Amino acid sequence: MNHTDSEVRRQDTMCVNESQLQHRWYHNIKYLVVGVLFGIVFVKAEIISWFRIQEMFRFQSFHMYGIIGSAVIVGMLSVWLIRKFNIRTIYGEPITFTPKTFNKGQIYGGLLFGLGWGLTGACPGPLFVQIGTGATVVAVVLLSAIAGTWLYGKLRDNLPH
Amino acid sequence: MMEWLKQPWPWYIAGPLVGLTVPVLLILGNKHFGISANLRHACAMCFPSDIKFFKYDYKKEFWNLFFVIGAFGGGIVASLWLANPQPIEVNASLVAELAGYGINDYSSMVPQQLYNWDYLLSAKGLIMMVGGGFLVGFGSRYAGGCTSGHSIMGLSTLQWPSLVATVSFMAGGFLMSNVLLPLILG
Numbered sequence: 001m002n003h004t005d006s007e008v009r010r011q012d013t014m015c016v017n018e019s020q021l022q023h024r025w026y027h028n029i030k031y032l033v034v035g036v037l038f039g040i041v042f043v044k045a046e047i048i049s050w051f052r053i054q055e056m057f058r059f060q061s062f063h064m065y066g067i068i069g070s071a072v073i074v075g076m077l078s079v080w081l082i083r084k085f086n087i088r089t090i091y092g093e094p095i096t097f098t099p100k101t102f103n104k105g106q107i108y109g110g111l112l113f114g115l116g117w118g119l120t121g122a123c124p125g126p127l128f129v130q131i132g133t134g135a136t137v138v139a140v141v142l143l144s145a146i147a148g149t150w151l152y153g154k155l156r157d158n159l160p161h
Numbered sequence: 162m163m164e165w166l167k168q169p170w171p172w173y174i175a176g177p178l179v180g181l182t183v184p185v186l187l188i189l190g191n192k193h194f195g196i197s198a199n200l201r202h203a204c205a206m207c208f209p210s211d212i213k214f215f216k217y218d219y220k221k222e223f224w225n226l227f228f229v230i231g232a233f234g235g236g237i238v239a240s241l242w243l244a245n246p247q248p249i250e251v252n253a254s255l256v257a258e259l260a261g262y263g264i265n266d267y268s269s270m271v272p273q274q275l276y277n278w279d280y281l282l283s284a285k286g287l288i289m290m291v292g293g294g295f296l297v298g299f300g301s302r303y304a305g306g307c308t309s310g311h312s313i314m315g316l317s318t319l320q321w322p323s324l325v326a327t328v329s330f331m332a333g334g335f336l337m338s339n340v341l342l343p344l345i346l347g
Contacts (some may be wrong), residue, residue: 002287004230007260010222010287031189032228032234033231034182034231035227035230035233035234037231037235039235039328040243040256040300041175041178041179042179043240044170044243044245045170046249049249050271050276051259051272052251053338057331057335058338058339061252062172064172064291067172067306068313068339070172071176072316072317074176074179075183075317076331079183082187082214089190090188095188096191098193102322106311106322106325107326108303109301109305110304110332110333111332111336112296112297112300112328113299113304113329114329115337116292116293116295116337117333117337118334118335118341119238119292119342121244124298124309125229125308128232130270132233132235132237132267133236136296137281140270140290141297145295145298146274146292148200148208148295148298148300149197149203149298149299150215150334151203152339153215153226153302
């Protein structure tokens with residue numbers, strides 16, 4: 001791993017993939033299938049609904065809290081089991097976890113993200129799903145989110161972290 | 162069976178399914194759930210502009226792009242074959258509040274009266290769609306992840322910085338929905 005990679009990893013652990021295996025492109029089809037199922041759940045449970053997000057932030061419904069809460073519990077149990085039994089990937093690679101380090105970006109960026117979430121009623125995942133359901137104008141929201149990401153990358157060294 | 166599938170799914174079915182994304186991605190290839198990273202990969206692919214933050218081997222991250230293309234496809238599948246014909250049912254006090262802003266169409270996941278191409282070119286539409294999207298993209302990268310990477314994946318792996326991020330997400334959302342949005346829509 002070169003210097004840039006490890007530096008990027010410290011800042012942003014989500015972006016570096018630990019797999020050392022080289023696979024042909026079609027191995028990625030399995031992630032497409034998981035994505036399809038994920039998208040269907042997001043539509044059917046109305047997670048992509050602007051109205052549901054407004055309800056959540058007004059404490060008017062348990063629905064979204066139930067979804068996030070039970071998702072985290074299932075996620076925690078799964079990770080605990082993977083660690084306890086040293087479960088490996090289907091290719092036999094070890095499953096690894098990278099600790100996240102705290103920086104003030106999690107607060108400042110988190111607040112800005114929250115403002116955007118309350119406004120658009122969508123975090124990044126639902127943006128893709130909403131476009132799929134035919135809300136084509138959401139493509140503008142997505143492009144704007146990409147522009148926001150780009151500006152962050154541009155200004156990053158000058159922002160408090 | 163189909164009738165049952167077409168109804169809105171309860172939280173106790175959907176939440177665990179969303180949570181299972183974490184072990185499924187790990188077991189399929191040691192992949193860490195995190196959707197906003199794709200916005201960064203899009204920048205790295207299309208406009209790296211010699212910015213250090215966008216210079217990395219994005220080809221290793223194609224799996225994640227396949228995942229969101231799948232999510233987009235899931236949106237198509239669900240709306241073509243599993244759509245709920247009924248309008249979305251939400252809390253009555255939200256319905257009353259939104260009626261005050263002229264929002265009363267619950268036929269779609271996003272309010273039709275706000276999310277359409279004509280509205281996009283109004284001042285409110287620009288704030289909501291262009292401004293909102295910008296905050297989502299800038300904020301999620303500044304925070305090092307979004308709801309999937311921090312609130313689901315980060316909390317599942319017991320990372321306290323992800324809890325800080327999640328609390329901040331919620332705080333920003335409360336402020337927007339309860340204080341700022343009424344000013345914008347009003």
